Amino acid sequence: MSTVVEDTPVTRRLQSVKHIILVLSGKGGVGKSSVSTQLALNLYSSSPTARVGILDVDLTGPSIPRMFGVDGPQYAVHQSTSGWVPVYADAESGEQRLAVMSVGFLLKKKGDSVVWRGPKKNAMIRQFLSDVRWGELDYLVIDTPPGTSDEHLSLMEHMAGVRSRVSAVIVTTPQAVALMDAMKCLSFTRVVELPVLGLIENMSGYVCPCCGEVSNVFSTGGGEEMARREGLKFLGSLPVDTELVDVLDSGGKGSNEEAREEFSLLSKYRKTATAMIFGGMTDGVISGLGS
Amino acid sequence: MIAVQAPPNIPNSLSVPANAPEHCPGTDSDLAGKTDACAGCANQDICASGATKLPDPSLPLIRERMSNVKRKILVLSGKGGVGKSTFTAQLGWAFAVDEDIQTGIMDVDICGPSIPTIFGIASEQVHSSSSGWSPVYVQDNLGVMSVGFMLPTSKDAVMWRGPKKNGLISQFFKDVDWGDLDYLIVDTPPGTSDEHLSIVQYLKESGIDGAVLITTPQEVALQDVRREIDFCKKVGIRIIGLVENMSGFVCPNCKTESQIFKPSTGGGRRLAEETGIEFLGAVPLDPRIGKSADYGVSFLDEYPDSPATTAYLDIIDRIKDILGD
Numbered sequence A: 001m002s003t004v005v006e007d008t009p010v011t012r013r014l015q016s017v018k019h020i021i022l023v024l025s026g027k028g029g030v031g032k033s034s035v036s037t038q039l040a041l042n043l044y045s046s047s048p049t050a051r052v053g054i055l056d057v058d059l060t061g062p063s064i065p066r067m068f069g070v071d072g073p074q075y076a077v078h079q080s081t082s083g084w085v086p087v088y089a090d091a092e093s094g095e096q097r098l099a100v101m102s103v104g105f106l107l108k109k110k111g112d113s114v115v116w117r118g119p120k121k122n123a124m125i126r127q128f129l130s131d132v133r134w135g136e137l138d139y140l141v142i143d144t145p146p147g148t149s150d151e152h153l154s155l156m157e158h159m160a161g162v163r164s165r166v167s168a169v170i171v172t173t174p175q176a177v178a179l180m181d182a183m184k185c186l187s188f189t190r191v192v193e194l195p196v197l198g199l200i201e202n203m204s205g206y207v208c209p210c211c212g213e214v215s216n217v218f219s220t221g222g223g224e225e226m227a228r229r230e231g232l233k234f235l236g237s238l239p240v241d242t243e244l245v246d247v248l249d250s251g252g253k254g255s256n257e258e259a260r261e262e263f264s265l266l267s268k269y270r271k272t273a274t275a276m277i278f279g280g281m282t283d284g285v286i287s288g289l290g291s
Numbered sequence B: 001m002i003a004v005q006a007p008p009n010i011p012n013s014l015s016v017p018a019n020a021p022e023h024c025p026g027t028d029s030d031l032a033g034k035t036d037a038c039a040g041c042a043n044q045d046i047c048a049s050g051a052t053k054l055p056d057p058s059l060p061l062i063r064e065r066m067s068n069v070k071r072k073i074l075v076l077s078g079k080g081g082v083g084k085s086t087f088t089a090q091l092g093w094a095f096a097v098d099e100d101i102q103t104g105i106m107d108v109d110i111c112g113p114s115i116p117t118i119f120g121i122a123s124e125q126v127h128s129s130s131s132g133w134s135p136v137y138v139q140d141n142l143g144v145m146s147v148g149f150m151l152p153t154s155k156d157a158v159m160w161r162g163p164k165k166n167g168l169i170s171q172f173f174k175d176v177d178w179g180d181l182d183y184l185i186v187d188t189p190p191g192t193s194d195e196h197l198s199i200v201q202y203l204k205e206s207g208i209d210g211a212v213l214i215t216t217p218q219e220v221a222l223q224d225v226r227r228e229i230d231f232c233k234k235v236g237i238r239i240i241g242l243v244e245n246m247s248g249f250v251c252p253n254c255k256t257e258s259q260i261f262k263p264s265t266g267g268g269r270r271l272a273e274e275t276g277i278e279f280l281g282a283v284p285l286d287p288r289i290g291k292s293a294d295y296g297v298s299f300l301d302e303y304p305d306s307p308a309t310t311a312y313l314d315i316i317d318r319i320k321d322i323l324g325d
């Protein structure tokens, strides 16, 4: 049952990737990058042999290097005969199962802006998709910028040959302005016929550190409501978690007294309240992917 | 394949048309229309003729419109969701308290326009007349223009690439009949891309009075603000100052303050010191700000006693001072 697939460098490169998951949102700052990071970490720990890649296509605002604790001059991408070598976030624990690629690795110094118009972004994305030496991957998580514009259209265009393996997760926060953008994002997935694995409501409620009461910093429930109305799978809600902000701000760097079986980001992340909840969401994502 | 360690070099993003191929040398370059990249480019004839070293034809029209606007202020952030649109709206409402001041708000966040919702005018439409598109008025002295007014429904995605967005922005500057304005506040999308370059390009002649940068306290947001500062320096936009939003959460029940987004690297204040820009102030997180925005009412009017209101008003006074108003 082989269908005719366009043979492009992207198609060839992504041949060795089983599942590609786009993390989308419409609105900025709702937690796409943090959800992408968490999804990658959870997929990574879902099996001792799982190989996960994370591609950051937020070209003008890359957060992934920071969140994975790999943002410094020592983390640069190297060219090899078979393509760009990604940075391995788990190198610390002697493994190479968590590969990271971001435009952040190409910048000379922190704080440099990437001021690119559409065509330049399109070219960079094509290159990211075709030239990175991921090797065999079980999952490739793609973190996207806000909106539904050049980056998103380019991704869909260049991945045309591997579309049967591409799906999306939509992230929103509970406020009306975010939900509105999440709806736009859903319309986008419908227009481009991108299957949606489910919706995550992030920053839903805040558990007070002093009394443990849940107060609604940004209200709550809107995401679940939207999922029901639109016939989407609701993957769950994540509360506002100040510890998570800390872990992601530092990429797990800092003192780590644990025995070194895991890299520090993973062991720090596991201790957050959010990690517990995210485990369940990851199961939801995996079951949506089928085999 | 490009060099791996350095990002591919673009000569001058301001002069690379949105429809140009990847290696366009820039239309104002001596090589315009003559490089390998130019072969097959739709602009080749024009570029080779030298005409592109002359200014864009819409520029005189924009200059004409903008000559009626006293102050043009951009609200920028780099990161999304930090509160640019919310701040823009408070600025608009605060200016409009004075009946003699005319304010216009231009929302150039084309893929995610929140301004109509925040002002409670999401169901309005734009009307056009012989003098141009008329803005939607929140009150007599506060007009708004947004792509949100032009979509059939709010659910529709605006799946536009750069050139189309740039076209609309050019129209926003040249075709909107603002009348005489004391302030034009431009709300922007996150990032440093087409929209931002276009604003700079279209306002080059009329001038931008300055940009207010918004951030939240955590490092992930500050990183993007550093990039935005770099952008402003590159294109020559004056930075009025930096506002830190969502700094600290005051519980409505017991008034205890906690840090939801911890300033793990010193927050906006430290960043402002390091980069030599003014720190305009910090606005605490107040859940009622989100609610007011969702219902389209003015937070400043509804909750005059909130510490966030005081913070907003102090910042706005300081902005006026800096501008000399």
Ligand SMILES: Nc1ncnc2c1ncn2[C@@H]1O[C@H](COP(=O)(O)OP(=O)(O)O)[C@@H](O)[C@H]1O
Pocket (backbone or CB within 6 Å): A025, A027, A028, A029, A030, A031, A032, A033, A034, A035, A063, A202, A203, A204, A238, A239, A240, A241, A242, A244, A245, A248, A249, A274, B080, B081, B218, B220, B221
């Ligand atoms: N559940 C959460 N609780 C608290 N903070 C969060 C949560 N999810 C994300 N954040 C923080 O909010 C900020 C924005 O998240 P980010 O993932 O960068 O959003 P996006 O990629 O959509 O712009 C980051 O500082 C992040 O650490």
Ligand SMILES: Nc1ncnc2c1ncn2[C@@H]1O[C@H](COP(=O)(O)OP(=O)(O)O)[C@@H](O)[C@H]1O
Pocket (backbone or CB within 6 Å): A028, A029, A175, A176, A177, A178, B077, B079, B080, B081, B082, B083, B084, B085, B086, B087, B114, B245, B246, B283, B284, B285, B286, B287, B288, B289, B290, B291, B293, B294, B308
């Ligand atoms: N100080 C604040 N306290 C609580 N919520 C806020 C505050 N500032 C902004 N918000 C809410 O945060 C969300 C993002 O703000 P918005 O202005 O849309 O950001 P941006 O335009 O930068 O994407 C909105 O739901 C808004 O109501």
Ligand code: SF4
Pocket (backbone or CB within 6 Å): A208, A209, A210, A211, A212, A213, A215, B251, B252, B253, B254, B255, B256
């Ligand atoms: S009232 Fe409860 S929820 Fe609010 S800050 Fe105090 S202890 Fe925390």
Ligand code: SF4
Pocket (backbone or CB within 6 Å): B017, B020, B021, B023, B024, B025, B026, B027, B031, B032, B033, B034, B035, B037, B038, B039, B041, B042, B043, B044, B045, B047, B048
């Ligand atoms: S013809 Fe003009 S626009 Fe096209 S690539 Fe050459 S210089 Fe750029």
Ligand SMILES: [Mg+2]
Pocket (backbone or CB within 6 Å): A032, A033, A034, A058, A061, A063, A143, A144, A145
């Ligand atoms: Mg992000």
Ligand SMILES: [Mg+2]
Pocket (backbone or CB within 6 Å): B084, B085, B086, B109, B112, B114, B187, B188, B189
């Ligand atoms: Mg906005």
